[in-house]
Amino acid sequence: MYQFSGKLKTFSLALIIIGLIGTVFSFYNGSQKTIEDAKQVIAASHSSGHGESHGAAAVHAEGDGEGEHASEIEAHAADEHGDSHSEENGTKSYSSKEEHNVAGSHEAVEGHTEKHTNENQSVEEEHSVSDVQEHEEHVLHQLQNRPWSAFYVALFFSLGITLLVLAFYAIQRVAQVGWSVVILRVMEAISANLLPTSILMILLLAASVMHMNHLFPWMADGTVDPASENYDAIVDGKSWWMNSTGFMVRSILYLVAWNVYRFFIRKSSIKEDTANDGNKTYKKNFNASVIFLFIFMITESMMSWDWIMGLDPHWFSTLFGWYVLSTLLVSALTVIAFFTIYLREQGAIPGINDSHIHDLAKFMFGFSVFWTYLWFSQFMLIWYADIPEETTYFVMRFTEYKLPFLGMVVMNFVFPILLLLNSDFKSKPWFVVIGGVVILAGHYIDVFIMIMPSTVGAQWFFGIPELSALCFFIGLLIYTTLNAFSKANAIPKGNPFLKESEHFHYYNIEHTGEGSADH
Amino acid sequence: MEASKVIHAFYTDDEVLLDAVKEVKAAHHHIEEVFCPFPVHGLDKAMGLAPTRIAITAFFYGITGLAFAIWMTNYIMIEDWPMDIGGKPSFSWIENMPSFVPIIFELTVFFAAHLMVITFYMRSRIWPFKDAENPDPRTTDDHFLMEIPVNNNEEALVSLLAKTGAVEINIVDKH
Numbered sequence: 148m149y150q151f152s153g154k155l156k157t158f159s160l161a162l163i164i165i166g167l168i169g170t171v172f173s174f175y176n177g178s179q180k181t182i183e184d185a186k187q188v189i190a191a192s193h194s195s196g197h198g199e200s201h202g203a204a205a206v207h208a209e210g211d212g213e214g215e216h217a218s219e220i221e222a223h224a225a226d227e228h229g230d231s232h233s234e235e236n237g238t239k240s241y242s243s244k245e246e247h248n249v250a251g252s253h254e255a256v257e258g259h260t261e262k263h264t265n266e267n268q269s270v271e272e273e274h275s276v277s278d279v280q281e282h283e284e285h286v287l288h289q290l291q292n293r294p295w296s297a298f299y300v301a302l303f304f305s306l307g308i309t310l311l312v313l314a315f316y317a318i319q320r321v322a323q324v325g326w327s328v329v330i331l332r333v334m335e336a337i338s339a340n341l342l343p344t345s346i347l348m349i350l351l352l353a354a355s356v357m358h359m360n361h362l363f364p365w366m367a368d369g370t371v372d373p374a375s376e377n378y379d380a381i382v383d384g385k386s387w388w389m390n391s392t393g394f395m396v397r398s399i400l401y402l403v404a405w406n407v408y409r410f411f412i413r414k415s416s417i418k419e420d421t422a423n424d425g426n427k428t429y430k431k432n433f434n435a436s437v438i439f440l441f442i443f444m445i446t447e448s449m450m451s452w453d454w455i456m457g458l459d460p461h462w463f464s465t466l467f468g469w470y471v472l473s474t475l476l477v478s479a480l481t482v483i484a485f486f487t488i489y490l491r492e493q494g495a496i497p498g499i500n501d502s503h504i505h506d507l508a509k510f511m512f513g514f515s516v517f518w519t520y521l522w523f524s525q526f527m528l529i530w531y532a533d534i535p536e537e538t539t540y541f542v543m544r545f546t547e548y549k550l551p552f553l554g555m556v557v558m559n560f561v562f563p564i565l566l567l568l569n570s571d572f573k574s575k576p577w578f579v580v581i582g583g584v585v586i587l588a589g590h591y592i593d594v595f596i597m598i599m600p601s602t603v604g605a606q607w608f609f610g611i612p613e614l615s616a617l618c619f620f621i622g623l624l625i626y627t628t629l630n631a632f633s634k635a636n637a638i639p640k641g642n643p644f645l646k647e648s649e650h651f652h653y654y655n656i657e658h659t660g661e662g663s664a665d666h
Numbered sequence: 667m668e669a670s671k672v673i674h675a676f677y678t679d680d681e682v683l684l685d686a687v688k689e690v691k692a693a694h695h696h697i698e699e700v701f702c703p704f705p706v707h708g709l710d711k712a713m714g715l716a717p718t719r720i721a722i723t724a725f726f727y728g729i730t731g732l733a734f735a736i737w738m739t740n741y742i743m744i745e746d747w748p749m750d751i752g753g754k755p756s757f758s759w760i761e762n763m764p765s766f767v768p769i770i771f772e773l774t775v776f777f778a779a780h781l782m783v784i785t786f787y788m789r790s791r792i793w794p795f796k797d798a799e800n801p802d803p804r805t806t807d808d809h810f811l812m813e814i815p816v817n818n819n820e821e822a823l824v825s826l827l828a829k830t831g832a833v834e835i836n837i838v839d840k841h
Contacts, residue, residue: 527764527767531765568725654707
């Protein structure tokens, strides 16, 4: 049995406490934001130069806003050539269009406001006052969203990793995999993180539904009420899916389904050790895993629509569920490799050799490429067709998040492919750790870029809120995992494939401390 | 010369063969060649053969393909005749890069795969109409053959090989 070392326990608890303090501080800070702060931010962005703020205008115009914005520029260009009379006409038709847009969406409003302050100031003075107010309110919401999103990014990442560890574990059972049996208990232990993160997730989603934040734009008051000035016809059209009741019911269903499997399989897996019933328990666990994988694939897809794509209610992508899956899957494998390497160093798991590490590294490598494939497929299809309602998603990310957006491709693709291509490198733990750290950081950035642009827009930064949320969830993961690992046998003794796993040997790996006679 | 005579020892089981190879190596005899009807796991390690470098060549062939594809797309689409095709930006290579990725990927794989296979053929000396270098036709069906050069140590070798479970030991003149 593994003994949870006191030092590490203290370390993980310290991380949790530091993370909590930082999170509470940033929530307090976020709640203190006033309209004055928003005004300052806007003033700062305007003073950065005419050209830049104009570019930002195009970026902010999301959803249907962008198309209309473009047509307006054309209309404007035509006006400049016409006489004064037609110019006035043009402006009039404009403002009626505008009113429609103001009701339409925040983003569109923002785009127009900037445009007006730049070009139409004198003509539209009266109108732009209300526009400016809306803009300020929008920026204020973004500022207030920041601690929420920072926490949400780390929470979703942590929950997702744990969930995918559980799914990978189920795959190992269903595929009756021989090599991984000695590390099944590591995966089981990591999945202990599922329960606390699920509870936090429900709390956070409930808080969103109760309007304690502005994470999900479709939850705002009046988006589905035609009489309201917040009315959004697009959201209204999707309200059969995107409504608070359905959202909460679905979210709870996903989380309960996953936790039920985790609870059952953990209990039954420990029972397997001493069952001695002709593999009856083993077969029962096999069946449970088959059912879980079926449910998992459906719930994972829907979870990504609800929790991530719902942040951009005007945007949609069919590939998204798989994309989220791939980013979480490669992170999950990295986390498994980390804990395996750590526990092996501690001598806690007998029977682990370099070939197991090599296999984990192969999975990290392969799924890094898989992630890149899905990321690029989504990006390239949207870039190629360039349909405004889809493109805005990437326009926003490319202009406001350029460094993390491009940096993550390097971290998640180029780096692992060069580091983990060589077969010898893959069996060296320290190589795997270096590759893993970059992969995990890269996929954190990936989740960051999925969530942040929709919630805080251009007001993003990696500071105290993000760092403390990350600390909190890393601490939680370490604590729950090692705590769970110390509660059961390090090796699943009753598994019929255990022997095979203990003798697992990938043919061209020279194991450390092994001569050629051992082959 | 010394390699004019060789011993051909036949085995009928890959496990026996593997042990025999280890024993012959332990007695410090040089094994000229082993002929098998199918790949025997661990035989190369037992014989002490150097690991293959074909994966390394494939990596460089892949890089060659990558470079070729980048040069080709850049020259054709950007430098030579930068047309506006459906509004795709052809001002610089990087601006239009996403649309080149499928061909870049395929050419990388194409170069890596084909050149590696050709390298393998050349290094293994395999080509159409090549005369088979098979000392005994049974080695393609159910026998394993170990070939050891003789250097005035015929009797010692024969007794050693007989001990390792060889089913047939022949001394052959090799030209």
